[in-house]
Amino acid sequence: MLLKLAVLLLTLQQCTGYFNFYLEKPEVLTLMGLQAQLFYVTDGQINEYAMKFVVPVPAHVPELHFTWQNLIGNPLSYEIEVEVNDPSVLSETMNITSSGKIPAGPPQTWAMTFHCAPYDAETDVMIRVNVFATPKNKTVLEFKRRKICLVNKTLELENKRQEVLVAASGTNAGGQVFYAAIGCACAFVAAICVLVVAYYVRDKKSRRHRDPLQESRGLSSACSVERGTGVGPAQTFLSPETPPPPSTASVSTYRRLDERPTRELYERIHEMTVERCRVRLLSIEMEGTFGRVYKGSYHEEGTTTPRDVLVKTAAEHASVSQVTVLLKESMNFYRLSHPTVLTVLGVSIEERGAPFVLYPYTGYRNMKKFLLRCKMSSEGPSRALTTQEVVEMALQAAKGAQYLHRKKFIHRDIAARNYVVDENLRVQITDNALARDLFPQDYHCLGDNENRPIKWLAIESLLSDSFSSASDVWAFGVLLWELTTLAQQPYVEVDPFEMASYLRDGYRLAQPINCPDELFAVMAYCWAMSPDERPTFSQLIMCLQDFHAQLTQYV
Template sequence: MLLKLAVLLFVLVRPGASYFNLFLSQAEVRKLMGLQAELFYVREGVINEYAIKFVVPVPAQVHKLHFTWENLAGRPLPYTMSVDISNPSALSSSLNISQAGEIPLGGLQTWALALHCGPYDAEVDLSLRINVSLSRRNTTSLDFRRKKICLKDKSNIGAEEVHVAASGSSSGGQVFYAAIGCACAFIAAVFVLIVAYYVRDKKTRRHRDPLQESRGLSSACSVERGTGVGPAQTFLSPETPPPASATSTSTYRRLDDRPSRELHERIQEITVQRCRVRLLSIEMEGTFGRVYRGSYHEEGASTPRDVLVKTAAEHASQSQVALLLREGLALYGLSHPALLPVLGVSIEDRSAPFLLYPHTGYKNMKRFLLRCKLSSEGPPRALTTQEVVEMALQAAKGVQYLHRKRLVHRDLAARNCVVDDDLRVQITDNALARDLFPQDYHCLGDNENRPIKWLAIESLLNKTFSTASDVWAFGVLLWELTTLAQQPYVEVDAFEMASYLRDGYRLAQPINCPDELFAVMAYCWAMSADERPTFSQLIVCLQDFHTQLTRYV
């Protein structure tokens, strides 16, 4: 009797390793997500809950979903299937196996769910439910959720054939295109090196001593005695109003229609004497803008404080100067630990205007992440998942504060954040971002440089911005954190981004990125703005995940 009881307990408590596997093959994962990996939903009887909960977008070119399962029980396992579609008039489905049957013995079996789009464009939610009976009292229920993109101008048969052929790992065509791609990459690399050398050489000749002229900032003030005197710069007269067109290009936008205070009124409130600022070294430099490290001697203070100075070069146009001031003062009057405030501004007669920011060891986040890849220049250790989540939480709280103040950032990215050695994050304005990071901005023929690969689909198509578009950009920022500032969609031309996103494609899951963290990113990139989470919800998700991480540390 005891022996029978022991055998019965062993059967009941042993893991489901003797039951079944259910997964997506490498070719299927590559077709849907662009990854070279298999995705297991059930591995030896153990269910991957995070993978099950993730809603996988199905591009317009994909019309069949392939699943592979394997019976490990040593006996046939009964199953039932059902498909639930949110909009049956736009999408129908069919299975190449029966909806009720048994998972057969004898190795792997791959079956397909075919999706048939209707005669009009639509985004349809569907759910595939599978119930597997392991015993009379033990049934495993799985619910796979997909979001299918249907476009009326896509041919089901042709598109599927092309996509499957591209996914094959042994086709001759893939080798041919890979060879062409390598050759193109080599040519492009040579071209980039030549251009970089030319630009660097040109800048070196133009700025043999970039600080010589800037040291004249302190010469006219009795506080900074003994400083060098350099040649004068060209400055914008305070009587010169900003051009009317500059108003529409401001990155920050209030959610209501109340008129904001005039730019010059804000300037007058935080104007500092130019003679109290001394420029020490160039931190970053673009075509018409520069960021200096400097010192600011406040009136009544015994010692100067370290500051960062954003200023326009002497050849910058008035519209560029006006844009620098308008976007640089967008965060004026706000106070939050995750926001970098403007300390002061100067726009004296015949003087280049500049903006002052406190400098307490913070550095540009994008440059910081890029240096993390280099052991000689980066931090003494790589960023852990816990640290990435902590940084993302700080950024999310900063944007949440902006939204509560009825402000939309419209250019949230690693380049517009700063971070210190303790990984404290602050969001900044985007003044000079287009100039300092030109590779992140593209012009699509409308004479306006925009961060195309950070924009939500509605911002890209209609130039509409909201709190939901900031959520989309936050997802890309989170992807930048996990990839150490890789360029998003590097393989996609800027002119193709709209159709690429419309077809349901998104950024792939980074290497070593946990499923929970990638799920947060994916929710940020929902096609419909209403389906994206708010920053309050994102903060809760990230805090919960952070709590899980700290349990194992």
Template sequence: MNRNLFFIFLTFTPLSWAYLNLYLSLAEVQKLLGLEAELYYVRDGNINNYALNFVVPVPAKMNSLQFTWQSLADQPLVYSIDIDSSNSPTLLPPKLNITSTGSVPTHLQTFSVTLSCSGTAAGEVNVTITLNITISHTNVTTLTFRRKKICTKVEMHSNNHVFIDTLPTDSNSANIFYIAIASAVVLVVVLSTVVTMYYMKNKKTGGSTECNSGPTTTFLTAIPRDTVITSYGSFRRMPSYSLTTDERSKNLQKRISELTVQRCRICLSSVILEGTFARVYQGSYTNEEGIDEPVIIKTVTDHASQIQISLLLQEGMSMYSLNHKNILSVLRVSIEDHTAPFLLYPYHNYSNLKIFLQKCKLSAEGVSHTLTTQEVVDMALQVIQAMQYLHKKHLLHKDLAARNCVVDAKLKVQVADNALSRDLFPSDYHCLGDNENRPIKWLAIESLIQKTFSTSSDVWSFGVLLWELTTLAQQPYIEVDPFEMAAYLKDGYRLAQPINCPDELFAVMAYCWAMSAEERPTFTQLQICLQDFYTQLTRYV
């Protein structure tokens, strides 16, 4: 099979007759972008303005920036460097490991800029690094590097546990839980889109150019193992994926085609959840009317396997086209060659239910109020309504848990799919030697042993979810080894009644965990029972 290679042309501004190389090393780019490539700001005296104009975020765990440079001129290149950061208690004064003035070395040298957070406050600090290169008495070239340093607040509690606070909710990066390379990934997506368009253009295809705005530029120079080939494939090794041709996959492909949108209509703004290969972004999507809608985007990293990508699509589309106020279903899908698929969900300032509950437990200041029994029951009733609708559509959830629900500031709950949950919440899933990660401690006994699922097995999982609500997302059966769960349940053991949990509420959980599926209540019966209990609670308010 012939492979078409195409070259990447860089947009540069010449640095007069002086020659200079200034770039980010392979290791530095890997930390920021996750790519095996070097990022050139100046190459052989040519300035990459596109690279300089990009504001690179610096994750909280990265405390230093590394730049590599070398003078290629016949005479010394005098430099002066200055660092400016906004006056904020969040960041300590930046430090250089080189002098503020001097000459660019003629050999390769790496210098660093230390950006250390104070730990006393959380936020983002804009850092500007200005480098002046003197070419002659009348020619001084200024290079400006812009960084956005992310800092978290470190609080020491009386029990000596450290609690890492997230960014303030009123900032532009609200809801960033594990931000690392948010805007940098935006750049990666833009680069992949632009380069793909350039390739399509060179092949003179008749495809649509509606989203092709501006010239094709990139500033990533590949580092192949043997020879230098500036081809897209040499540094952008995205996994290839395809669905099998069985009937189930054909139906999935049909669903995806109905929701597919162009990648250029999607804008990523920040990472809100991240795992080993999974990433969840907050961003926006330009709809057919040209209006930007806030969305959540689920996707995977470059090193995700084909199986992981297929699972993302299959699980993400499991609740396709459902329309219920308490169900969060996929809104749009974006799939393009050589890039990871994007699954878009409507976003209305909600957060993951499990993380929300854990924050209630860890920091009462992190939420507007402490959850009451009445609110817990109301949230449970919302989940029940979602499950009733799901079962009415002849669909089973099979992974009902707090991690697969979202909640907003008004405690409106929506049940979501389980796409990426195995990677985002790895402690909730276990493999019992069958090469399959399953939510062992949320599964009904027949699902655990025989891998059979029904509406009754969803009821069992709802009982565990109700237990999560009352314990603020404690781990169920934390003292039980996953391999012992089947025997533990067979012997009649169940989760204990949580502290401050009313007897009426715990009785509902116990009914859900009946050994026989036929003996468990239906969601309609659960709704009647909990609605009656909710009415009793409101009488005392």
């Protein structure tokens, strides 16, 4: 019996341990608006979290593409079943058979085409893929999709299909037509390239004439710089031997981000600008798809010793909109002064390098990564946070948010990822610049092409995009839950598309294990359905201080 069980477990491991199943970047971009691959199975490890999502398929998308890869030498058997909730609305075809073998070798992509009825409707589709190691042992993958059908888009897609069929089945000159079409396409692409180059050259020349800060750019050359062997391509470093001489002008070209900035925004950027040559990058602390966080040093004018800084910057391939978001989200923290707020020292948007944002650094690290390290430390046993330490961190977090509200600023993204903490458990709130890129698992797009922290948002923010100090309080309750669970993902079992109805029905996060009732009561107060019934940060601070006093009585 034990031998049979061992054989069963071995064959099951062979089935799930030797194939990949994922969506390529173009498919993820089409369906979710994200520039990334989405793995459902990685080296046999099934991503149960991703499998739970019901992914909407827009009306203009007629096909789904899946990629799989057999990592063993022998072919793996498969069967594909499709269940359409309303067959009168939708039918489907595939470019592979419903059963067969997954051949070993490089990844292969197959497609499923949807055929909509000629009227507006939507229906759920379940795509079930069974992968067999043996006839009795199989891995079941279920992909949930919601296909939207609109009559105008259906007719448009069908017309395109007919044009393709006519072109393909025309006459014996089909091959000639094909090569002629390829030649026309190449000529068209070449013409577009010529026009783009000409426009770029003309725009470059005209921008030099119309930019009022063009003359001031030359003054930055007074800084003593050298090419280092540092991090990333062509990074400029400050010469460590000699401090740079004072300069009379800053270097900024905000027009490359927005050709028509408001006067107030332009003056704000100009005021915040620091000279790039005074910043030295030392090492990468965090990295996302288009953004990076460096540890570095900043040699302020009039000082002889550089100070440690953190530098948030965009990669070379970042788009203009991504760079603009980075700058706008960080500007709100400029010139703030509070022990629990990580302020912004300045920005650089010089034309000869990627824009970056500068922050003071005194040994802080990202709170979410700190909590995860406390839970699963590869360097030894986990660092267990006591209830007293959790409450002390929560108090500092609340004081930072309270300070922002007194400055009439709504954060909109309070979460562990947007706080920093040092080894002495001193906490500071930060802006949310690059948070979507560095923590993509915390943000979701609900079909509106905007990634939002769905699991942290208040009910009114989900339903009507309404934000206030009360919605920040709701998010702070989720932050408390993160502190007590060491950065577990909230509502991990809930589909992001179902969050609004889930909250509206009265469901909330469960009380974490080992979380005192007094602390969970504070969380629950934050999640009141009506914003008026939620406490203010001043009231939260009083509650946390009272609970902290009770804890310290017995220490």
